[in-house]
Each structure stands twice: as C-alpha cells, then as structure tokens.
Amino acid sequence: MIGSSVSGNLPRTQELIAKTRAYDRAKLSDEELEAAYLEATRQVIEGQVKAGLTHVNDGLLRWQDLLRPFTLGLGGVELGPMARWFNNNTFYKVPIVKEPITYKGSVTEKLGYRKLLPKGATLKAVLPAPYTFAALSEDRHYADKAKLHAAYAEALNQEAKYLEKLGYGYIQLSDPALVYVTTKPAKKELKAYGKVLEVATAGLKAKTCLQTFFGDAGDILPEALGYPVSDLGFDLYETAPETLKGLKLKGGLSLGLIDARNSTIEDAGEITEAAKQILKTLKPKDVYVSTNCDADFLTWEKAEEKIKVLVRVAENLRRDA
Amino acid sequence: MAKLFETYEIGSLAKHSWRLKGFSGAKLTEADIAEAETWGKRLGLDYKPLIKLLKGDAPDKRQQVVNWSALYAVKMFEKLGLDYVYTGEQWREEMYAHVAKNVEGFEFTGWIKSFDYRYYRKAAVVGEVKYRDPYYIDEYEYIKPHAEAELKVPITGPYTMTDWSFNEYYWRKLGKVKSLKERKSRARRELMLDVVDNALRPEFEKLIAAGTKWIQIDEPALTTQPTAEEMSLFVEVWNRLVAGLECRFSLHNCYSDYGLLAKYAPDLKNCDQLSLEFANRDTKAPGRKRPAYDLIKSFEDHGYEGAYAPGFVHVHTDEIASPEVVRDRILCVADIAGAERVYVAPDCGLRTRTWEVAYENLENLVKGADLAREEVS
Numbered sequence: 040m041i042g043s044s045v046s047g048n049l050p051r052t053q054e055l056i057a058k059t060r061a062y063d064r065a066k067l068s069d070e071e072l073e074a075a076y077l078e079a080t081r082q083v084i085e086g087q088v089k090a091g092l093t094h095v096n097d098g099l100l101r102w103q104d105l106l107r108p109f110t111l112g113l114g115g116v117e118l119g120p121m122a123r124w125f126n127n128n129t130f131y132k133v134p135i136v137k138e139p140i141t142y143k144g145s146v147t148e149k150l151g152y153r154k155l156l157p158k159g160a161t162l163k164a165v166l167p168a169p170y171t172f173a174a175l176s177e178d179r180h181y182a183d184k185a186k187l188h189a190a191y192a193e194a195l196n197q198e199a200k201y202l203e204k205l206g207y208g209y210i211q212l213s214d215p216a217l218v219y220v221t222t223k224p225a226k227k228e229l230k231a232y233g234k235v236l237e238v239a240t241a242g243l244k245a246k247t248c249l250q251t252f253f254g255d256a257g258d259i260l261p262e263a264l265g266y267p268v269s270d271l272g273f274d275l276y277e278t279a280p281e282t283l284k285g286l287k288l289k290g291g292l293s294l295g296l297i298d299a300r301n302s303t304i305e306d307a308g309e310i311t312e313a314a315k316q317i318l319k320t321l322k323p324k325d326v327y328v329s330t331n332c333d334a335d336f337l338t339w340e341k342a343e344e345k346i347k348v349l350v351r352v353a354e355n356l357r358r359d360a
Numbered sequence: 361m362a363k364l365f366e367t368y369e370i371g372s373l374a375k376h377s378w379r380l381k382g383f384s385g386a387k388l389t390e391a392d393i394a395e396a397e398t399w400g401k402r403l404g405l406d407y408k409p410l411i412k413l414l415k416g417d418a419p420d421k422r423q424q425v426v427n428w429s430a431l432y433a434v435k436m437f438e439k440l441g442l443d444y445v446y447t448g449e450q451w452r453e454e455m456y457a458h459v460a461k462n463v464e465g466f467e468f469t470g471w472i473k474s475f476d477y478r479y480y481r482k483a484a485v486v487g488e489v490k491y492r493d494p495y496y497i498d499e500y501e502y503i504k505p506h507a508e509a510e511l512k513v514p515i516t517g518p519y520t521m522t523d524w525s526f527n528e529y530y531w532r533k534l535g536k537v538k539s540l541k542e543r544k545s546r547a548r549r550e551l552m553l554d555v556v557d558n559a560l561r562p563e564f565e566k567l568i569a570a571g572t573k574w575i576q577i578d579e580p581a582l583t584t585q586p587t588a589e590e591m592s593l594f595v596e597v598w599n600r601l602v603a604g605l606e607c608r609f610s611l612h613n614c615y616s617d618y619g620l621l622a623k624y625a626p627d628l629k630n631c632d633q634l635s636l637e638f639a640n641r642d643t644k645a646p647g648r649k650r651p652a653y654d655l656i657k658s659f660e661d662h663g664y665e666g667a668y669a670p671g672f673v674h675v676h677t678d679e680i681a682s683p684e685v686v687r688d689r690i691l692c693v694a695d696i697a698g699a700e701r702v703y704v705a706p707d708c709g710l711r712t713r714t715w716e717v718a719y720e721n722l723e724n725l726v727k728g729a730d731l732a733r734e735e736v737s
Contacts, residue, residue: 056471063477130475302484302526338470
C-alpha cells in the first residue's frame, strides 16, 4: 500500500494556545481548558480526515512532550529539570528513573481523545521508543543501560497492547535519539537494540514503525533492517538519498519527505519526484509518505497545508505505481 | 593599572507594568503609577514628568514611555555601580522579535510551543533579507546623552536569527538542489550570510559611526546544532560580521555546550571576550575551588586568548548569591585565566526576575567584584 500520515504530533491551534496561556495565568478554569482541547482536537482530526490521510491520530495536543505521559504515568519515574529537545528551540522535562519502572495502567489514555477519532481510517498511536526514552532520562536506579532499556520496553509493550485493544492499528515508536548526533549509540550496540524492540513489540498484531528523525538514518543501517518492526521511518532532511540506495528492506518504509521544521509549503510535484528517486532502487512492502518528524514545530495552519501536500504526493505515487 | 573585574549586565530587564500598559494603551492602575513613583524615587530621578505622561494622553506617549523605561534601566545599573550599562532592552519587544519585525524578509507565522504552556512567536523568512529602517540606532542615540557609564550594546546575532526562524525564501531559491538534506543546509547558510550582510552590518556601521565602542553579539542558539559543520559556519559568519569594523565585540552564549564552543572560540576574530552562563551550574558553597567553572580551562587549552565574563550570578532563581560567593567564583576564574582577563556579569539577561530581585542580584555582583578586587590588590 501507499499510505500517508504525520510522523508524530500536531500543533495546538492558535486558539488553543491562547487558552492554555490564559490557563497558565489562572485566567481559565479546568473545564474551559478541557473544552478548548476538545475543540482543537476535533479541528486537527477533521483536518487530517478531510485531507485524506490514510493514518490519523488525535494530534497528541495534551502531551507536554513526547516522554511526559510515561514520565508521569510509570511507576519509578519522576519529572526532572527542563532540557533542550535535540537541536530545536523547544524543551522537555527529563524523566528521572529513581526506582524499578512499573506499569500501572495506560499512561496515554487520559491525555487522548480516542472517541473523537474516525471509524474509517487506521488509527495511529505515537509512543517514545526505548532508546530515546533511556537516552533522555536520568537513570538513578539501574545504572545499566541494557536493564533500563529492558524495563522500559516491557512497560511500553503493555501500553502498546492496551492501545491496540482500543483500536489503534498502527503504532509508531519515535526514536530520534537513535540517530541524533550526540545521542546515537555506537555501531556495535545497534544489533542488541533489536532484542529490546522485540520486547517492546512482542505479541502485537498492529503494524509497528520505528520512526527516526533529527539525524542521519545511515548511522543505523544496515542493522536496523533486521529490527522486529513492520516499517522503518527516516527523516529525509537529515538523510542523504544515496544512503538508502539498494537497501534490502524486509518491511515497509515511512518517507519523511515533508519538512515539519520549516514553514515552506512543499511542491507536491517536487516531493513526488524525490520519492520516486528514492524508491527506484528499493522494494518496500508498503510506503508511507510522512512528515520528517513531529509537527508541533509549526502552526496548525501550516501543518494543515503540509498535510494536504503529503496526501497529494501519496496520490501521485499511487497513480504512477 | 586598568581596573580589574569590571562589571556589566547582559541585556534584558523585565518591563514594569507602567511600561507595558503605557505602551499598549491599556488603562493604568494606581499600583502601576505607584511603581513608577517608587522606582523613580529610588533611582533619584525627577519622575514627575513620567507620572504626568502616564496619566495624560500625549500624542507621542508610547515612545516617551519607552524612553522613560530605558532611562530607568540605565539609572538603575548606574546606581548599582556597573561599569558598562545599557537600556535593559526596554525599547525592544524581545531580542528575536525586535529584529524580525524591523528587517525586510521576515514575517511572523504565529505562536509555537517552547515547552508546556509557554510559546514564542516565530517568524518565517519569506523574502530576501534586506535592511529596511534603523532598528538599534534610535535606542542608542536616545540613551547616549543620558548615560554616565560606558555603553555596551547587545544585539541579536545572525546564527540565532537564522536558527529561530523558518527558512522559506532561501529554501525555494535552491529548488534545483535535489538532495533535501543538502538543500536545507545550503539554504541555512545563505540566509545566515544575508542576515550578516543585509541586516546586521549596515546597523553596526551606523552604531559605530554614532560612537558605539562595544557591541555584544547575543547568540543563545549557538551549539543548538552540535556539529563541526555548524560550528564552522558560525565562525565564518562571526568573522564576516565583524570584519573591518573598529569596535570592541564580545559573544554572549548561555545554557550551551561550552566544550564544543571552546574548540572554535580561538577562531573567532576580534572577539574581545566571551560572556557565558556559569553560575547556574555552580553550587553556593564557599571557596575558590569550583568545578562548575573548570570548563574555562577547556577554552584555555584550545588557545582562546580573549577575556571571560562567566556568569557569577544565576538569573533564573530569586535566590541571591552572597557577595562572598560571587567573590569566590570570580577568584576561581582568575586562578584559571588571570585576573586581568576576568569581567563580572550575570549568567544572562534578568528579564525573568522582578526589578527588586534584579537589583539585589546585581548589587551583590558589584559587591562581590569589590571583594575580589580587595583580595588580589
């Protein structure tokens, strides 16, 4: 299949931003804030559905950062200081692992709006992958990366299974730290990471994708080809196309061809050509046209326009297939 | 012998409510007026014309309020005894937005998440970056006759302006480049160079012609992209920015990877000094052995020969470091680099603190410098 989706969250609308700022200054009640979230979530879902994305999510508008639901919801983890989110002018709060990680029930359900999602499209969940969670955490308990990976992967697996039961058919594991210049692992560690992903994806029937961004996917190849996920996702604004030439893909490929870190609205024809060039030497089972990363670096207006381009590119590829 | 441990502030101060409301046209309360009176008295200013202005409806009220606010900032810094002062950036909306608003090519897209419920206004570069109207010079010309201390003019650097903006125009311009990765990198470089040539250098020339002796180039975004390619790009744009200009230049960078910056700092031409956030990383324990400041050694090891203004007071807390702790921090750096290469400044601008806290913070900074001077004399 040739699908289309956003590789992560969506931006809060400007109206919701105004409401959250008012809430932060104690000028809005909890109920008013919730109403604003509902309204904005409806808007970003409708934007995806109307555009024709094959895979949709609820925008993850309530998530303060990718790790936060796990930081707050898992046993043994506490909220730490603020740190820069990779090479962006945005920040996250560091998870501090103080005790053994335990899963106490869904960490994302309360923050999500599952009921607002449409019935026709494939629902896409977005969760932080084990490498990224561990790389961005402060470990005061395990003192051993492998143990931390394993413990988190176990909890992640339970969350993924829970979401699968709720109807999510596609589970993206976001793993920017795996390819980012200052956090990526040594080459020799890459093979072992496959075992960690085995734990994270064990027993899932939903499709899974290890989505990398903010770094060059060439650094995890060819090892990542053997990872136990349905699809691999690459940021094509950080990865040179020649890196992907002739890759022996076992599953599908999510092509991060729409830049969610720049407001330029891409030309669908240009991006279609770029996709075709990449696919010339590859035979992925499925292809997904995607943003290169989370979309909350943009305004919703810009993200919505980009989603439309993304859908057109997927249509072009289908037409010319 | 030149004065050791000269003191300065980095740039921004919070804006009083009378400054914000007086500028926006919102109704001022008695508490707003009282604040203007209290600080006016405290700073020894004849503040009555300000009160009249705030209560009235003068046609140029907005600009006059801004002028007064800048004057309050300068007089506060001077009262505290800082050796170099400026306007507390009272003329500017904010360091990034001020440039984006005043230079051709930038257009604001909206609010973007910074973290949690905090956001920033982000601009897109939608056209070629071009000089439009002066945007730092009016502030300088207003404050120059009012200031008794030396002036140091903080400006926002090209790396930060580029890193904090969307790049539409230069991306489109490079449509023939097939690799998205290469296109992005080339578009970034072109934008940065145009910010240097078309936005900043023309203003620098005006500032210098008007008498500016010291320009501090603020680059908080530096090392956000922690690669050799990016750091080399920064060195290239810095050297292009200051080339041939007769002025003292310093670099301010904060909350950053100094280990990385240290490798490239020796290549920065005409960089008189580095002002870097350090107190944030330090403890409040007494003594001249302070591991947080050890990173200065890294700059020394790489051969940086300029001076240092490592932050000696933390700006993101209301806890005020004692003069003795400030003294110990200064002496610790003096032990590494030599007393004659140490300037005394806070970690960063004080805009997140109240004026009361900023005042106490800078007061202890100055006292700490006095104590350090006594120690080495």
